[in-house]
Amino acid sequence: MSSYRAVQVVKLTKDFRAATRIVSVPELPTAGPDSIVVKNRFLGINSTDVNLTNGMYHDKLPFLAGVEGAGLVTEVGSNVTTVKVGDAVMYQTLGAYADYVQVPVSAAIKIPELSKNALPVAVGGVSASICLECLGEMKSNETVLVTAAAGGTGQFVVQLAKLAGNHVIGTTSSDEKVEALTKLGCDRVINYNKENVGDVLKKEYPNGVDIVFESIGGDMFRAAVDNIAVRGRIIKIGFISRKILMKSASIRGLFMYHFEEHIREHTERLLKLISEGTLKPGVDPTTYKKFESIPNAIDRMFARENVGKLIVELE
Numbered sequence: 001m002s003s004y005r006a007v008q009v010v011k012l013t014k015d016f017r018a019a020t021r022i023v024s025v026p027e028l029p030t031a032g033p034d035s036i037v038v039k040n041r042f043l044g045i046n047s048t049d050v051n052l053t054n055g056m057y058h059d060k061l062p063f064l065a066g067v068e069g070a071g072l073v074t075e076v077g078s079n080v081t082t083v084k085v086g087d088a089v090m091y092q093t094l095g096a097y098a099d100y101v102q103v104p105v106s107a108a109i110k111i112p113e114l115s116k117n118a119l120p121v122a123v124g125g126v127s128a129s130i131c132l133e134c135l136g137e138m139k140s141n142e143t144v145l146v147t148a149a150a151g152g153t154g155q156f157v158v159q160l161a162k163l164a165g166n167h168v169i170g171t172t173s174s175d176e177k178v179e180a181l182t183k184l185g186c187d188r189v190i191n192y193n194k195e196n197v198g199d200v201l202k203k204e205y206p207n208g209v210d211i212v213f214e215s216i217g218g219d220m221f222r223a224a225v226d227n228i229a230v231r232g233r234i235i236k237i238g239f240i241s242r243k244i245l246m247k248s249a250s251i252r253g254l255f256m257y258h259f260e261e262h263i264r265e266h267t268e269r270l271l272k273l274i275s276e277g278t279l280k281p282g283v284d285p286t287t288y289k290k291f292e293s294i295p296n297a298i299d300r301m302f303a304r305e306n307v308g309k310l311i312v313e314l315e
Contacts, residue, residue, distance in 0.1 A: 004028060006098035007065040007291050012055040017295045019053035020065055029102040030075065036108060037075040038089060038101050044068035044119050045288075045297045045310035046152075057094060065294075066097030070111070070119045080105045088114035090122045092263075097291065099314065109267050117281040120152055120309035121270045124282075128156035129266040130259050131213060131235045132164075135252040140165035142210035143229070145201070147220050149186065150177040151301075152309035153237070155282035156270075157213045158184050163278070169209065171197055171220065173304050180307050184280065198223035208232060282308035289313050 008023045031037050048067050052058070070090035073083050082105060083089060091108040095101060111118045132138040144161040148154045149170030161168045162185040170186040172178060178189045190200050201209065201223060208229030214221055215237040224234055234251045273279035284306040288297045290313075297310045 002027060004099035005291060006095075007294060008062045009053050009058070009065050010062050012053065012059065012061070014050045014054045016050055016053055016065075016298050020295075022291050025098070028100050031077040031080070031102060033077045033079045034106070035077050035102050035104050036073050036080060036083060036089070038069065038071045038091065038103050038108070039074050040069045040071040040096070040099060040101060040314055041114055042070045042116050042119050043097055043294070043312040043314065044070075044123060045294070045301055045312065046123050047301065048123075049298060050302075052094065064095035064098055067094060068092050068119070068122050069096040069101060070114065070116075070122070071101075072114060074100070077105065083108060083110050088112070090118055092122055097294065109264065109271075111271065112275065116283055116311045116313070117274065118271060119311055120156070120281045120283060121267055121274070124152035124309055125156045125270045126263055126266045127237070127254060128153050128160055128213075129270060130262050131237075131254055132157065132160055132211070133266075134259060134262065135235050135254060136211045136213070136233050138164055138166070138211060141167075143167045143169065143205060143208075144211045144213070145169045145171070145209045145224060145227075146186075146213045147171045147216045147224070148304065149181050149189070150307050151215070151304075152282060152284075152306070153215070154213070155184060155280070155308055158186055159279055161211075163273075166211075169201075169205070171216075177307055184282075192220070198226055201227035211235070213237070284308040284310050286310070287313070 003024050003026050006025050007020050009019050011019045013019045073087045088111045089108040091103045093103050093107050144166045146154050146157045150172045167187050169188045170181045171190045171192050178191050181189045210229050210232050212224040212234040214224050236253050300306050
């Protein structure tokens with residue numbers, strides 16, 4: 001096989017369908033001294049995908065889409081000693097939506113077996129873990145509010161906050177997701193299509209919430225600000241209010257590349273918790289196969305219909 005398929009960005013727009021096309025690349029990538037080549041089996045869907053197609057990371061067209069995948073190593077560079085040909089790895093790197101990808105070995109994590117259950121850790125799990133530990137400075141016996149709690153990252157936030165001994169409130173959009181989050185361990189789940197989040201927080205949590213993991217914005221963000229506890233921490237994923245100042249609270253954002261030195265440690269910790277059965281990986285049950293299904297998976301994510309991490313299978 002001398003050629004392979006990939007998803008190429010040909011237009012800068014947040015409309016993934018309009019931005020991309022599937023192309024045939026004539027030559028397989030080769031490994032540099034400090035890199036490996038991975039044959040992808042699973043691709044992870046992320047909100048970052050549309051930031052990429054909109055030109056946040058590249059503005060010179062064309063370039064390849066995607067940031068996350070998992071597969072088998074087919075070639076290793078001369079300086080690589082941590083993985084070998086045939087090993088299963090997951091990784092984060094730009095241009096992941098391809099049959100074959102050259103990956104810096106520093107961005108690859110060896111996994112026990114090639115399974116879709118490992119992939120949610122790469123972006124969602126690590127983001128949740130770093131946010132709670134490094135930004136939220138999470139302790140025990142705190143009240144933690146998680147918006148979009150049934151999503152790929154939100155599910156990890158819920159579980160990690162519970163494992164640390166905290167009271168967890170999750171917001172979501174349907175009764176199906178309420179049930180899923182209750183099973184996951186949420187102490188209080190708010191279906192924001194049936195209950196007003198701000199009213200519930202004011203009535204049931206008069207002292208406010210200590211940590212907010214906020215990824216929706218708009219009214220949800222305002223409800224979080226209105227109900228943050230004194231010295232509370234709002235972790236904003238994906239802007240500052242006077243109310244924050246009056247409570248000596250803080251808003252903290254995450255740009256993952258500022259925390260690169262923490263990624264491997266948090267990844268390995270999460271994989272261990274999953275292997276022990278302590279942590280559920282939270283994969284959305286909907287099946288997506290091949291590159292052609294990626295736009296549909298992205299649509300499902302932005303429609304907030306997913307329960308867990310969206311993954312595309314290539315084989």
